Structure formats: structure tokens, C-alpha cells
Amino acid sequence: MGFTMVVKRRLSCPCPPDQAVLLRLAPLLVPQPRRGVLGNSRYARTLRDAVRHAAHDEQRRPVLISGEPWLEKDNLAALIHYGSPSRQQFMLRLDGALLKADGIDLFGSEAEPGLLELVGDGALPIHKFDQVCEPLQLRLQELARSEPDQLFQGRLFFTAESSVPALDRCCTLIRVPPLRVRRQDLGEWLRYGVGQRSRKLGWAKPPAVPDAVVKRL
Known part of the structure; x- marks a missing residue:
């Protein structure tokens, strides 16, 4: 479902639907990546290869990018999305630590659609996944394991500072090495x-x- 179809849904807002959706998505939109993967070490080359392979994954599997703080994991997610055939679609950015425990921002309610619906077949990175409350983590793990288009038509990205074993089998895993190595x-x-x-x-x-x-x- 593309953005044009999404905006046709009636929202409980005095603004026209397209304006309401744009106003809601605008603060979350991710621009082009800030930079590529710098360096010529084997770590940098391996990381570039991982980003390239994830970008050209025809199945558009969810991606888990893990590593220490300040390694620009969000920029790697943007590199994958904007290097993929879906680069023309929206990419939103969510801070997992700020998501509501009931998941209403993502899954929506009867009165208002959630971001999973509004992003259509675009990309939805959820950063700091290890800081998402446990009940919502379980729902997102189920979403990541679901068949494509079954519950969400876009592509999920997760970033975390620690490993998330529950996502290992359903995600493409990218571990970002710290600069000190x-x-x-x-x-x-x-x-x-x-x-x-x-x-x-x-x-x-x-x-x-x-x-x-x-x-x-």
C-alpha cells in the first residue's frame, strides 16, 4: 500500500487527510545517509559488503544492526534503504525508548492508523530496540517473524547496543565494530x-x- 492510498483513509483531524499524514510523518522522516562506510580495513570492507548485500536482499528481510553507542547504526540503516530498489519510499525513524508500551503509535487504533500502516511499503527503523518495553518487544519480534505483507508491507530495521537472540533467526544481522579495533x-x-x-x-x-x-x- 503506497502513500497515495494511505492518505485516502479518513482521519479524525480537521486537516485534509494528506496534510494530517504529512504533519504526522514529517518529524520522523529520514533524509539521505550522512556518509558511506569510511576506511579500507578488513572491518570496513566487511561492513560495506554487509550493507550492500542487505540493500539488495530481494526478500527485504528485517535487519538488526548492533554495536556500541555512537557507531552511527542509524546511518547504516539509511545506507541500506537508500541503496535498495525501494529508495523512493519513505523511511521513518523511531526511538524505541520513547515508544508507548501499548504499541498504539505503531499498530494504531480504531480512530487512527499506526505508523506501520502509514509508512506503506517503505522502511521503519526502530532504534534502541533493547530499550523497548518487554511487551512491545514481543509484538515486534512477532512482526519480524511474520511472512512479508502479512502484517506489515514495508521493511523493518532494528538497532541495539547488545545482541538480541530472539531476532537472530528472522533478521539479517550486522555487527558494527568499534573504531578502536x-x-x-x-x-x-x-x-x-x-x-x-x-x-x-x-x-x-x-x-x-x-x-x-x-x-x-
Whole structure:
């Protein structure tokens, strides 16, 4: 079910249905990825391969991206979605720690559709899955194990800081290594960051980051 069909559903709102849906989805929409996977270490190459394979998964299996905090797991989910044939569809972003325990934001009610319906056949990443309350976790695990189009027509993404064994068999698993084990990639990360900051400051050419500086860090 695409967005055009969704907006035809009557919502209990004084705004026209399409405006009501847009207003509800706008704060959750995920733009293009911030960057690709930086680095040439074996960890970076393995991570790029995992992202590429998940993006071209014809079955559109749910994806679980796990790893320590601050590893940009949300950006990896965006890389997969926007690198897939479904890139023209919506991608929303939800913080699992903020979801209501009864799941009404996702599954909806008789008065209002939930986000699972509104996103249609787009992508729905649920970040911090390990912080979702247990009853809702169980419902989401059931949703991830369901047949495609049975309960949800889009694609689910989960991110977590720890492993989630209940999702292992039904999800494509991507483990993100911390940068401390990817020391070979540190120079590229530093030069990329310096380049980004230089453009924001309006500098025509970013400062050089010598190898000696990278080694010392």
C-alpha cells in the first residue's frame, strides 16, 4: 500500500487527510545517509559488503544492526534503504525508548492508523530496540517473524547496543565494530572530519592531517 492510498483513509483531524499524514510523518522522516562506510580495513570492507548485500536482499528481510553507542547504526540503516530498489519510499525513524508500551503509535487504533500502516511499503527503523518495553518487544519480534505483507508491507530495521537472540533467526544481522579495533581507518575518519568542518567554515582547502599526527593519536 503506497502513500497515495494511505492518505485516502479518513482521519479524525480537521486537516485534509494528506496534510494530517504529512504533519504526522514529517518529524520522523529520514533524509539521505550522512556518509558511506569510511576506511579500507578488513572491518570496513566487511561492513560495506554487509550493507550492500542487505540493500539488495530481494526478500527485504528485517535487519538488526548492533554495536556500541555512537557507531552511527542509524546511518547504516539509511545506507541500506537508500541503496535498495525501494529508495523512493519513505523511511521513518523511531526511538524505541520513547515508544508507548501499548504499541498504539505503531499498530494504531480504531480512530487512527499506526505508523506501520502509514509508512506503506517503505522502511521503519526502530532504534534502541533493547530499550523497548518487554511487551512491545514481543509484538515486534512477532512482526519480524511474520511472512512479508502479512502484517506489515514495508521493511523493518532494528538497532541495539547488545545482541538480541530472539531476532537472530528472522533478521539479517550486522555487527558494527568499534573504531578502536579499526585503527587503520582512523586517518580517513580524521581527514573526512577535518574536510567537513573546513567546508562549514568556508575554507577553500582543508588543513592536511599528516600520517605522523594519525600515528600519535
